[in-house]
Amino acid sequence: MSAVTRGGTPWTPQYVEAINPKNCIGCGRCYKVCTRDVLTLVDRGEDDDMDEDDWDDEDAKAMMTVKNPLDCIGCGACGRTCPKECFTFVTA
Numbered sequence: 001m002s003a004v005t006r007g008g009t010p011w012t013p014q015y016v017e018a019i020n021p022k023n024c025i026g027c028g029r030c031y032k033v034c035t036r037d038v039l040t041l042v043d044r045g046e047d048d049d050m051d052e053d054d055w056d057d058e059d060a061k062a063m064m065t066v067k068n069p070l071d072c073i074g075c076g077a078c079g080r081t082c083p084k085e086c087f088t089f090v091t092a
């Protein structure tokens with residue numbers, strides 16, 4: 001799927017596909033830049049699939065997840081701001 005800028009230049013939206021839970025440090029940077037309420041921070045509960053040893057930062061008590069994937073407009077801002085390169089994207 002393609003889109004156009006206000007000036008009419010074509011560009012290809014990059015929609016959020018996933019956030020790597022192993023790398024995420026729960027910093028919230030991506031949440032702050034998303035204007036579409038796509039993301040949400042969750043606690044790393046005891047029922048999580050991973051042990052603390054599996055996380056990059058064992059002090060990270062929360063991680064970002066994709067709550068409303070169908071609301072994503074594909075701006076890519078979340079991936080640009082993430083210091084841990086957690087995001088993967090798809091074009092449609």
Ligand code: SF4
Binds near residue numbers: 015034038071078079
């Ligand atoms: S690509 Fe844009 S709209 Fe989609 S989750 Fe990231 S910041 Fe939000």
Ligand code: SF4
Binds near residue numbers: 024064084086
């Ligand atoms: S910016 Fe990256 S490391 Fe920070 S909460 Fe979002 S996904 Fe996790």
